[in-house]
Amino acid sequence: MGMAPIIKTENLRKYYLAYKIGLLDRLFGKKPAWVRAVDNVSIEIEEGETLGLIGESGSGKTTLGKLLVTLEKPDGGKYYFMGEEVTEDKIPWVRQQVAMVFQNPYSSLNPRMSVKDIISEPLGHFDEGRVREAMEMVGLNYREHGNKRPRELSGGQVQRVAIARAIVKRPRFIVLDEPTSALDASLQAQVLNLLMDLKEELKLTYLFITHNLAVAYYIADRVAIMYAGKVVEYGDVDEVFKKPMHPYTQLLMKSIPTIGRKTLEPPTGEVPSLINPPPGCRFNPRCPYVMDICREREPEMLSVDKRKVACWLYK
Amino acid sequence: MTKQVVKRRVGGFAVSIWSWIKLISKDPAGLLGLIIVTAFILWSIIQGTLELLASYLKDPGLGWLLLPYNPFAQNLAGAFQLPSWVHLMGTDYMGRDLLSEVLYSIPYSAAYPAFLVVLSAILIGAVLGISAGYLGGWWDEVLMRVTDAFLSIPAIILAIAISVLLKASFTGMIYSFIIVWWPIYARLFRAETLRVKAMDYIAAAQLYGVSPLRLFFKYLFINTIDPIIAYAMLDFGNVILAASILNFIGVGLQPGLPILGEMASEGVSWGFPRYWWWALFPSITILIIALGFVLLGDRLQDIIGGRAAY
Amino acid sequence: MLLSIRNLFVGYKTVMGTLHVLDDVNLNVDKGEIVGIVGESGSGKSTLGQAIARVLPGNAVVSGRIMVDGVNLLELSEGEMEKYRGTTVFMILQNPFTSLNPVKTVGYQLMEAARIRMVRSGERYSEDRAYEMAIQALKDLRFPDPEVIMLRYPHQLSGGQIQRVVLAMSLILKPKILIADEPTSALDVTIQAQVINLFKELSREMESAILFITHDISLAYVISTRIVVLYAGRIMEDGDVESIIREPMHPYTQGLIAGVPDLSKFVSGRVKLQSIPGNPPSFLDLPSGCKFHPRCPYVKDICKVQEPPLTRHNNRVIRCWLYGGG
Numbered sequence: 001m002g003m004a005p006i007i008k009t010e011n012l013r014k015y016y017l018a019y020k021i022g023l024l025d026r027l028f029g030k031k032p033a034w035v036r037a038v039d040n041v042s043i044e045i046e047e048g049e050t051l052g053l054i055g056e057s058g059s060g061k062t063t064l065g066k067l068l069v070t071l072e073k074p075d076g077g078k079y080y081f082m083g084e085e086v087t088e089d090k091i092p093w094v095r096q097q098v099a100m101v102f103q104n105p106y107s108s109l110n111p112r113m114s115v116k117d118i119i120s121e122p123l124g125h126f127d128e129g130r131v132r133e134a135m136e137m138v139g140l141n142y143r144e145h146g147n148k149r150p151r152e153l154s155g156g157q158v159q160r161v162a163i164a165r166a167i168v169k170r171p172r173f174i175v176l177d178e179p180t181s182a183l184d185a186s187l188q189a190q191v192l193n194l195l196m197d198l199k200e201e202l203k204l205t206y207l208f209i210t211h212n213l214a215v216a217y218y219i220a221d222r223v224a225i226m227y228a229g230k231v232v233e234y235g236d237v238d239e240v241f242k243k244p245m246h247p248y249t250q251l252l253m254k255s256i257p258t259i260g261r262k263t264l265e266p267p268t269g270e271v272p273s274l275i276n277p278p279p280g281c282r283f284n285p286r287c288p289y290v291m292d293i294c295r296e297r298e299p300e301m302l303s304v305d306k307r308k309v310a311c312w313l314y315k
Numbered sequence: 316m317t318k319q320v321v322k323r324r325v326g327g328f329a330v331s332i333w334s335w336i337k338l339i340s341k342d343p344a345g346l347l348g349l350i351i352v353t354a355f356i357l358w359s360i361i362q363g364t365l366e367l368l369a370s371y372l373k374d375p376g377l378g379w380l381l382l383p384y385n386p387f388a389q390n391l392a393g394a395f396q397l398p399s400w401v402h403l404m405g406t407d408y409m410g411r412d413l414l415s416e417v418l419y420s421i422p423y424s425a426a427y428p429a430f431l432v433v434l435s436a437i438l439i440g441a442v443l444g445i446s447a448g449y450l451g452g453w454w455d456e457v458l459m460r461v462t463d464a465f466l467s468i469p470a471i472i473l474a475i476a477i478s479v480l481l482k483a484s485f486t487g488m489i490y491s492f493i494i495v496w497w498p499i500y501a502r503l504f505r506a507e508t509l510r511v512k513a514m515d516y517i518a519a520a521q522l523y524g525v526s527p528l529r530l531f532f533k534y535l536f537i538n539t540i541d542p543i544i545a546y547a548m549l550d551f552g553n554v555i556l557a558a559s560i561l562n563f564i565g566v567g568l569q570p571g572l573p574i575l576g577e578m579a580s581e582g583v584s585w586g587f588p589r590y591w592w593w594a595l596f597p598s599i600t601i602l603i604i605a606l607g608f609v610l611l612g613d614r615l616q617d618i619i620g621g622r623a624a625y
Numbered sequence: 626m627l628l629s630i631r632n633l634f635v636g637y638k639t640v641m642g643t644l645h646v647l648d649d650v651n652l653n654v655d656k657g658e659i660v661g662i663v664g665e666s667g668s669g670k671s672t673l674g675q676a677i678a679r680v681l682p683g684n685a686v687v688s689g690r691i692m693v694d695g696v697n698l699l700e701l702s703e704g705e706m707e708k709y710r711g712t713t714v715f716m717i718l719q720n721p722f723t724s725l726n727p728v729k730t731v732g733y734q735l736m737e738a739a740r741i742r743m744v745r746s747g748e749r750y751s752e753d754r755a756y757e758m759a760i761q762a763l764k765d766l767r768f769p770d771p772e773v774i775m776l777r778y779p780h781q782l783s784g785g786q787i788q789r790v791v792l793a794m795s796l797i798l799k800p801k802i803l804i805a806d807e808p809t810s811a812l813d814v815t816i817q818a819q820v821i822n823l824f825k826e827l828s829r830e831m832e833s834a835i836l837f838i839t840h841d842i843s844l845a846y847v848i849s850t851r852i853v854v855l856y857a858g859r860i861m862e863d864g865d866v867e868s869i870i871r872e873p874m875h876p877y878t879q880g881l882i883a884g885v886p887d888l889s890k891f892v893s894g895r896v897k898l899q900s901i902p903g904n905p906p907s908f909l910d911l912p913s914g915c916k917f918h919p920r921c922p923y924v925k926d927i928c929k930v931q932e933p934p935l936t937r938h939n940n941r942v943i944r945c946w947l948y949g950g951g
Binding site: 070095099102103111112124 | 514
Binding site for chain 3: 154188213214251255257264267270
């Protein structure tokens, strides 16, 4: 594993307008409301590692993934790729070296293009040799599958095409957004194992986004847990799973159905609004250990051993 | 149900055409529409080609090679003959065989306006609608307001007004139709573009730096056109009817050539009710052609919309 | 035996011929049991639920018997089946946002359910009583302000809340058979856990025979008393939840359990996930003999030629030549 962080963000922010403001709305003084999808996130990913980004819907994990491949532009904070700050003019350079694999295999491929054209697209021109190679690496056959359309393939095969497309130009960094969530159970293991093999072979770095803790445990070296647009815990995967520190992480682990344990112990309450998050720590309405300070001030990211936690319990 | 499709030995495209035909035919109305439209298109192609060759090679005889009679041949003595085995649709006021006139006029009274207008409207609508849907912002707002304005006025009235302004000729009529017809296609393309824009493969294309032209054709246009095809089928019938209506009131005519709508108009003004066939047959022809498109288009919309029973 | 399914076959007529989906489905469910029907997409599990509720699409072909308290549901006319829906058979669907009528309030819909319950039990309808029943059901589902929720429209609720409203409906209706078709798949992990806990609590109160359809075997473990494994439209294994998980007999079940990432596996360091090679088959092109044979590590010659029947081994029902077949 390399030493230098290939990806580094500092207080990265991305807000979306909650609704459109038209001419008349402006006349009547309607104030814009912002969805704080990613709110001051600072993380690092080292070269060659897999960072598991864990969160439920509305946690901001997909938005963070898109920010890192420059599909979205941040509203605040800094993003460093390979040590260089990513400004507007650097975006094409970053895009040369990154790729993304999306959750729904069928909607991530153009239904009207053949498999070989889809895989060749990132290259800018058709290159049979490299397409063949990429297909072989993911376990597909150029002659058999090359001319097919996505709808003629099964879910597992389609996701392999998406992976082949992601690796065809040998990127350094790939964001995988729930790549196995839409797949059948019996195919998940196949694709996860394939991803791990490819990472070794091609010396890749992964950001693996998932809501499934077990998958994250299987594939990640370090994990970052996101809640309501913020990273609440961050550290080595074995440590975090054996001794989760943040109350949300602890409750999340008790909410996942696990063979051998018949009871689930989830947190109470609903997922928070991203437009009007609770004051102070975003998790405070649902936290079993809530204290007064939690309702008043947002906790900073504290370092405990090699772990980072954003929780007043550890001050 | 998994998404695999059985591979057949026959080429994939031919199989799908045949299975479309089977699907359409399951509904009797759809089948009738299919038959009428196929006959109409085949006839227009064959007869239209003959007419073009005739004028190009300066051999008018080619134009009525397949017709029972020369549609221009006058025979004043044999004017206003009742429909009979000799003249299946009777003769008009100049003694010309009505059936030959009708068949001769089908390509340019019906087929050319329909295809010219609809295809142009699709092209213009695609460019404007897709760009508006994809780029959004003020361009989208402008387009929406413009199409709103056009769509709030009944198409025929607008077409007539513009035609008259542009001189009441055939080309004037075609241009006025295209002006009136494109807004709905722009709206349809825009709506489909909004749906397609949300797909991950568009995000992937952006990420991999696909050129705008390629994005337009291979990603947006080709994936948005499906519902438009079914709608266009119905629309061919609309254009044929609208063109005939304009022809009926004297707009969009081509001097010297028999035109379905004009024949119907003359038949009604001068030959009705005594020489009823002169009004009836051209009108029925227009009706049947338009009906064919409506039945076929309806069935296609049912199939594409998933309402078809197998 | 409350629900008894015998030799159920379901096919669909399509442009490309008749798809054979479910075949030789034999299943008994008693009241109070929660049977987890585990299958991947394309296993026919949703079709099974829809067949019992008789809400299959128009091009479906069905044969066999679905006996509820001695009545074969498949022989009922549509009008007679209407009277069975709600109080005899009730179904909870996967997508919460299309489960409720969007133009009626929650209160209206719950009271409608109460009215159906009352009419079918021979009680006289009383609006006050219906309101009471609705409020009580919402309280049981842990809604803090039931009176407020009664006035809400579905679009004002979150996915988890809608599923709880639907659960409240089933509490009111007290159906004999409750079919839950992936009711929590569209929900967030923590919300799913909340809904599952409520589901378990209330299933005891309802005394229904519950079929919980899911693709997630870990979830099936948590919620079921019994697990039925479905593959390519056939039941492959059927047994008590603890023993089937600890000692799966069918190679497919074994493969499923070994291949699914589950925290229990990783307790002492990471274990490589075993994957089942190949893909689940399409119903257009089912393999001969045993439908699992192309992917089975223990395949024998007979598996390729003849489909094994369902046989009983102690408390397990299994379809596999490894265990004989009579």
